[in-house]
Amino acid sequence: MTIRRDQxxxxxxxxxxxxxxxxxxxRDGVPVSTVDDVEVGGIRPGEPVDPAAPPxxxxxLLVGTEIATRIFGGRPPASRRMPISWRxxxxxxxxVRLGVAGDSLDAGWVxxxxxxxxxxxxxxxxxxxx
Amino acid sequence: xxxxxxxGAQVADAEGTHVGTVVDVxxxxxxxxxxLLADARLAGLLVSPHGRSSTWxxxxxxxxxxxxxxxxxxxxxxxxxxxxxxxxxMVDVGRVALRAGYERxxxxxxxxxxxx
Amino acid sequence: MKRIFAVxxxxxxxxxxxxxxGDLVTNAxxxxxxxxxxxxxxxxxVVGICLYANMAGRVAAVSGRATFEIIRERLGPxxxxxxxxxxxxxxxxxxxxxxxxxxxxLQLASGVDPMLWVPLxxxxxxxxxxxxxxxxxENVTGMLGLTLIVFAVALFLLSPDxxxxxxxxxxxTVPSSxxxxxxxxxxxxxxGAAMTPYEVFFxxxxxxxxxxxxxxxxxxxxxxxxxxxxxxxxxxxxxGCAAVVLLPEAISVTSLSQVVLxxxxxxxxxxxxxxxxxxxxxxFGAALETTLSxxxxxxxxxxxxxxxxxxxxxxxxxxxxMIVCIVVGVLILFTGVDPIAVTEYSVVFSAVAxxxxxxxxxxxxxxxxxxxTEVNGRGANALGVVYLVIILIAALAAIPLLILTxxxx
Numbered sequence: 001m002t003i004r005r006d007q008x009x010x011x012x013x014x015x016x017x018x019x020x021x022x023x024x025x026x027r028d029g030v031p032v033s034t035v036d037d038v039e040v041g042g043i044r045p046g047e048p049v050d051p052a053a054p055p056x057x058x059x060x061l062l063v064g065t066e067i068a069t070r071i072f073g074g075r076p077p078a079s080r081r082m083p084i085s086w087r088x089x090x091x092x093x094x095x096v097r098l099g100v101a102g103d104s105l106d107a108g109w110v111x112x113x114x115x116x117x118x119x120x121x122x123x124x125x126x127x128x129x130x
Numbered sequence: 131x132x133x134x135x136x137x138g139a140q141v142a143d144a145e146g147t148h149v150g151t152v153v154d155v156x157x158x159x160x161x162x163x164x165x166l167l168a169d170a171r172l173a174g175l176l177v178s179p180h181g182r183s184s185t186w187x188x189x190x191x192x193x194x195x196x197x198x199x200x201x202x203x204x205x206x207x208x209x210x211x212x213x214x215x216x217x218x219x220m221v222d223v224g225r226v227a228l229r230a231g232y233e234r235x236x237x238x239x240x241x242x243x244x245x246x
Numbered sequence: 247m248k249r250i251f252a253v254x255x256x257x258x259x260x261x262x263x264x265x266x267x268g269d270l271v272t273n274a275x276x277x278x279x280x281x282x283x284x285x286x287x288x289x290x291x292v293v294g295i296c297l298y299a300n301m302a303g304r305v306a307a308v309s310g311r312a313t314f315e316i317i318r319e320r321l322g323p324x325x326x327x328x329x330x331x332x333x334x335x336x337x338x339x340x341x342x343x344x345x346x347x348x349x350x351x352l353q354l355a356s357g358v359d360p361m362l363w364v365p366l367x368x369x370x371x372x373x374x375x376x377x378x379x380x381x382x383x384e385n386v387t388g389m390l391g392l393t394l395i396v397f398a399v400a401l402f403l404l405s406p407d408x409x410x411x412x413x414x415x416x417x418x419t420v421p422s423s424x425x426x427x428x429x430x431x432x433x434x435x436x437x438g439a440a441m442t443p444y445e446v447f448f449x450x451x452x453x454x455x456x457x458x459x460x461x462x463x464x465x466x467x468x469x470x471x472x473x474x475x476x477x478x479x480x481x482x483x484x485x486g487c488a489a490v491v492l493l494p495e496a497i498s499v500t501s502l503s504q505v506v507l508x509x510x511x512x513x514x515x516x517x518x519x520x521x522x523x524x525x526x527x528x529x530f531g532a533a534l535e536t537t538l539s540x541x542x543x544x545x546x547x548x549x550x551x552x553x554x555x556x557x558x559x560x561x562x563x564x565x566x567x568m569i570v571c572i573v574v575g576v577l578i579l580f581t582g583v584d585p586i587a588v589t590e591y592s593v594v595f596s597a598v599a600x601x602x603x604x605x606x607x608x609x610x611x612x613x614x615x616x617x618x619t620e621v622n623g624r625g626a627n628a629l630g631v632v633y634l635v636i637i638l639i640a641a642l643a644a645i646p647l648l649i650l651t652x653x654x655x
Contacts, residue, residue, distance in 0.1 A: 010158045010159050010160025010168070011158070011159040011160075012156060012157075012158055012173070012239060012240065013156070013157040013158070013159060013170060014154045014155070014156050014157075014176065014187065014190070014239065015133055015137075015154060015155045015156075015157060016133075016137055016153065016154040016155070017154055017186070017187045017190075020133065020322070021318050021319045021322055021323065021326070022319055023311070023315050023319075023549055024549060030551050030556075030560070031545075031549055031550060031551045031552065032549065032551075033548070033549040033550075034318060034547075034548065034549035036323070037132050037133055037134050038132065038133040039131075039132055039133075040131050040132070040133060040136070040155075040172060042172075043131040043136075043172075043221050045131060045135075045221060045222045045223055046220070046221075046222040047220070048219060048220055049215075049218055049219055049220060049221065051216060055161075055171045055172050055173070055215050056131075056171075056172040056215070057157075057161055057169040057170055057171055057172065058157060058169070058170040058172075062132065063549070066132075066134075067323055067548070069134075070134060070322075070323040070324070071323050071324050071327045086164070086167070086169070086170065087164050087165050087166065088165075088166070089166060089167055090166040090167065091166075091167070092159070092167075093615075094309055094310075094311060094615060094616050095310075095311070099165070099166045102551075110563070111550065111551060111562055111563055112562075114562040114563050114566055115559045115560070115562035118562070118566055119558050119559050119562040119565050119566060120559045120562075122376075122558070124376060124377050124558070125557070125558045125559050125565075126557060126558075126559050127557055128557050129376075129377055129378055129379045129380070129554055129555075129557070130377060130378065130379060130382075186320065186609060193612065193613065193614070195612040195621065195622060195627050196608060196609075196612055196622065196627040196630055196631055197627065197631070198631070199608075199609070199631070199634075200612070
């Protein structure tokens with residue numbers, strides 16, 4: 001069997017190598033999460049692939065609860081997933097950059113909760129270090 | 131479907147013969163244009179006949195350092211190939227089937243360097 | 247003065263690694279039992295930590311990624327988590343010991359029971375982590391820690407038989423009173439103390455805190471090649487003082503007052519006060535280093551916002567995790583555990599955890615996607631692989647030696 005060489009335009013992304021476990025930064029460079037898993041749309045498990053259908057695409061980066069199942073196994077219920085839509089991604093390099101502020105994401109709620117309910121209530125929590 | 135269901139899947143050809151394990155999934159950012167980036171289209175699956183998990187892509191990138199670790203990892207994935215999505219007939223959790231007459235493509239990646 | 251402050255990060259990192267509370271005592275123990283027969287291990291350790299920290303610092307400056315982000319990215323969630331669990335536990339044990347060490351140093355200065363100093367020491371560490379700017383904390387603790395040079399001065403004042411000291415160092419033998427296993431146990435402990443992973447977590451994250459970029463690589467190298475050799479020198483000086491004063495009298499070291507005994511003998515009260523200031527700064531600096539490292543490792547693994555350049559409310563989980571660590575450390579100390587014994591175990595465990603922390607950095611330092619043209623050269627890679635082998639051997643030998651010798655007893 002011959003091995004063929006491909007030519008493609010566009011950035012090539014090997015998911016395990018270039019996407020999974022990389023840091024996600026928001027528009028202002030603030031860390032949001034790591035890429036804990038990736039949701040691919042357009043694959044129907046167990047059904048024949050229709051050659052005429054458009055190819056599957058990345059729909060979301062998954063953050064938060066996915067990490068536990070990747071460490072310990074099992075599958076998280078789809079309802080518990082915290083997705084960041086691929087449409088918000090502005091760049092993929094050694095980090096994944098988003099085009100929006102982290103505060104606007106549902107996925108940032110834990111950080112916001114700790115900040116508002118604990119850290120901001122301790123004197124000096126809202127001030128720059130001196 | 132999530133990626134971790136796909137990575138590690140066992141791959142069989144149309145006759146049901148085992149040909150390897152999915153160690154990575156290749157996307158190309160050249161689909162329908164979005165607000166910021168184009169869609170990341172699933173271009174194909176990287177199948178390794180020997181290794182069971184991806185080990186940093188030495189077999190794809192041409193990186194040679196540090197000796198002898200890079201050489202050893204490259205050897206671990208000898209025979210790694212890319213199958214195009216068009217050659218995939220069925221995907222299930224942990225299991226992938228290929229079409230009859232599927233083609234094995236070279237998995238090499240172009241150079242990626244930091245521009246910072 | 248500005249030049250000295252430019253290398254403050256390297257000095258503080260090295261002091262926290264080489265002369266924190268556990269090492270102060272371990273160095274003196276080693277000197278009083280083996281003379282200078284283990285100096286070669288410190289030298290091997292200094293070269294190793296220079297190599298390792300220089301790679302981690304270069305990766306941080308060029309790619310903007312700190313060490314535990316790299317560990318997660320290369321090792322993936324499972325092996326990365328195993329590493330996190332081990333590194334975090336070692337950090338927490340060391341942090342506990344350092345808070346206890348600050349209390350012991352304050353006891354040495356004041357005579358007041360260390361238990362009364364523990365809450366104050368812990369609060370001091372927290373308030374600095376919470377409110378002080380990064381460069382302030384590294385400059386003050388780094389500079390005050392330099393007063394430990396008094397140990398080197400004391401060694402000269404003791405006017406020892408240099409020929410005999412050189413003989414011990416150059417032709418190491420196992421003293422007849424010690425077993426071969428004990429000798430190698432202390433060799434692994436000294437190597438582990440020199441190459442503690444938290445030094446590298448702190449140094450690479452500190453590089454980000456200071457905003458180092460590709461143009462700062464010269465500063466980064468200067469920090470590595472001034473800081474760590476200096477730390478090694480201080481650790482040899484402490485062992486040397488013990489070898490000259492304590493070895494001949496067969497005094498076995500169990501407390502800080504015995505560590506400083508040679509200094510007091512050589513230079514009187516003035517030298518002693520320098521030593522106490524230095525020990526206080528070194529233990530306090532090490533407490534800051536390990537507290538911040540706990541926060542850095544957790545935040546970088548999980549992708550949380552971190553850094554002292556942000557106000558605490560903008561790095562909330564990072565600050566919360568450090569508060570929890572300090573509280574847990576204080577609770578452990580209140581059980582009455584001996585802080586010095588705690589660090590002796592933690593350096594041995596850091597030797598065990600080291601391979602999984604070292605390998606990802608070695609790989610990424612060769613990755614052009616991260617490093618562009620600043621990848622390792624052939625020399626750095628050759629040395630890097632040699633050290634990978636040394637680190638693996640030390641990691642495999644650590645636990646058996648610990649059990650075999652009953653922790654060097």
